[in-house]
Amino acid sequence: MPEPPRSKELPVSLLTAPVMIEACQVRDFGRIFQLVKARAGIYPSMIARRCDLTPSRVGEVIAGRRQLLHMDVIERIADGLRIPGHMLGLARRAWETPQNLTVAPRAPTEKPARVEEQLAAGLPGADVDSILALAAERDLSPSTLDALRSSIADYWRRDDEHGGETLRPAVVGQLRYVVDLLKEQRHTPMRNGLHGIAAELARLTGWTYFDARQYNQARAYFTEALGMAKAMEDRQFMANVLACMSLQATYQDKPGDALALVTAAQDQARAAAGATPRVLAMLAMREAFAHATLGNQSGTHSAISEAHAQFGRTSTGDPDPAWVAYFDEPKLIVDTGIAHGRLGEAALAEPLIADALRREHRSNHRGRAFHAFWLARTQLQRGKLDEACHTATGALALAAAVSSPRVSGHLREFYEQLEPFRREPAAVAFEARLREVLPGEISGSPRP
Structure with missing residues (x-):
């Protein structure tokens, strides 16, 4: 039964x-x-x-x-x-809608109308049709596109400060709105602008899912962004999306996929007219991450050198796309340190990450939390237990300020690396602070 x-x-x-x-x-x-x-x-x-x-x-x-x-x-x-x-x-699952809702039939008081008459009575009249058609007309202008782009920039800023979980419904809603606009016939410059905005919104949605470690959804939206970029033949943005997918593959411990995706990204960028040095530097650093995850020291060092060489060619007059503006000198330096850290080269990694942290913008809570935990990891690898725990304790406030399962993942990794030192005073103090600030991140009773 x-x-x-x-x-x-x-x-x-x-x-x-x-x-x-x-x-x-x-x-x-x-x-x-x-x-x-x-x-x-x-x-x-x-x-x-x-x-x-x-x-x-x-x-x-x-x-x-x-x-x-x-x-x-x-x-x-x-x-x-x-x-x-x-x-x-x-x-929504099928069982979420109640199946047993019934309405008792009401005795008819008059002869029911034919089905055709009922349908006609339920449709709007001609006057209402014309009014609704007028209200639905959307005459877009360049200023409308500028407003949409401005909202995307604001979404990214808020994502850095607070994480993308609460932003996602608004971003997805705006993405679907723009996709609906694309279904209407418009002249080419307006369509290209809408395609670019839709592609960026799809990438941002994918990024919020990636940050939440919901990788299947992230990949679906990244793929959607890739298709939109291809439709408008924007090879640089295709490279950007492929680079995001490569980074996700490193988190999924799929270094072969990560290297293949970033190689494809570099191919797209080189085929693009006017790919800027900043874009090429960012892609080279993603290649370094892939090689480091594979444990390929020579490939990592070569990609790091390429990233620095390309970045050295940047200038204020470069026509950089807006989406690569985040890749500034502190970001180059900290990513270099993380690549060395992935290889286990802690002596090279520690001073680079520490320098970048001093120079990073204070509002980037998630990025600073990531980088602080990476610094703590490299300090721990070098035997600096007290410094590592002090750095990680300082990062807890940043981690608590942002909703990011990726940050939580880095935190748990550091906590697990403290296992051999659980009884040391510095580790005991860090664990106590961790339980106080983020009580849901670790389970079990405190160590005696």
């Missing part, structure tokens, strides 16, 4: 708990399964049965030895555990 529908539903208190919402946002199914077991009494064997998974697979996920990334598996989990689709970045 099938299980009654009500018994499948999770408690509202669990679905609205911040820890559950955050776990769903980043698709941390190990944490989700633990919460479902602890707060809903649904044990791993039951999770496996409901979600059409093997018990061993569920156990591996809970133990952190396996990730669940395939969309069909995620959909089975949403349906099996009755997790609303929006919590996992999915469309």
Whole structure:
């Protein structure tokens, strides 16, 4: 006999708990399964049965030895555990709409009209049609495009300061608005401008999903941005999107994909008319990241040299696209340090990252949090435990100010690297501060 529908539903208190919402946002199914077991009494064997998974697979996920990334598996989990689709970045699930709503028929008081008459009565009259058509006309001008571009610049600024999670609905809404405008017939310059804005909005949406570590959605929007850039033959922007996808591949521990994507990005940039040195420098640094993730020292050093050589050719008169303006000298320096850090060359990495942190803009909370944790990691690699913990403690306030699962990931990595030093006073003090500022990031009781 099938299980009654009500018994499948999770408690509202669990679905609205911040820890559950955050776990769903980043698709941390190990944490989700633990919460479902602890707060809903649904044990791993039951999770496996409901979600059409093997018990061993569920156990591996809970133990952190396996990730669940395939969309069909995620959909089975949403349906099996009755997790609303929006919590996992999915469309509304069929079971979310009640199926048993009925309305008692009312006794007719007069002879019902024919179906054709009912349809006609439900349609607007001719006068209303003309009024609505007039209201729907959208006469775009260059100033309208400038306003849309200005809003994108503001989105990026707010993304740096606070993270993209709360921005995403507005960005997606504006993207769909611009896509609708593109469906209307307009002269070529206006269409090109709209294509460029739509491509940038799609890339920004992909970036917010990437920052949330929701990689499938990120890749879908990056692909959409790539298609739009190709439609208007903007090879430089295609290179930009491919570079974003390459960076995501490094986070997914797919260095082969990262190198292939950044190589394609460089090919697009070189084929573009007037690719600027700043763009080429940014792409060379992404290549350095890919080589470093592969453990290729010579390739990393060669790409770093190319990035610095290209950056040395930049000038204030370069026609740089707006999306590469972020790649300034402090960014070049800190990325150089991170590339060395990925190779384990901490002695080279530490002074570079420290110098860049001193020069970075104070409003870039997420970037400064990333870079502070990278500095702490390199200091720890060099045996400077007290300095590393002091640096990481200072970064906690930055991490708390921004909603970014990527920042949280770096924080957890540093915390895990402290394992051999857990009883040292500096590590104990950092853990205490971490539990105070970001209590949801680590589990278990404090070390004695």
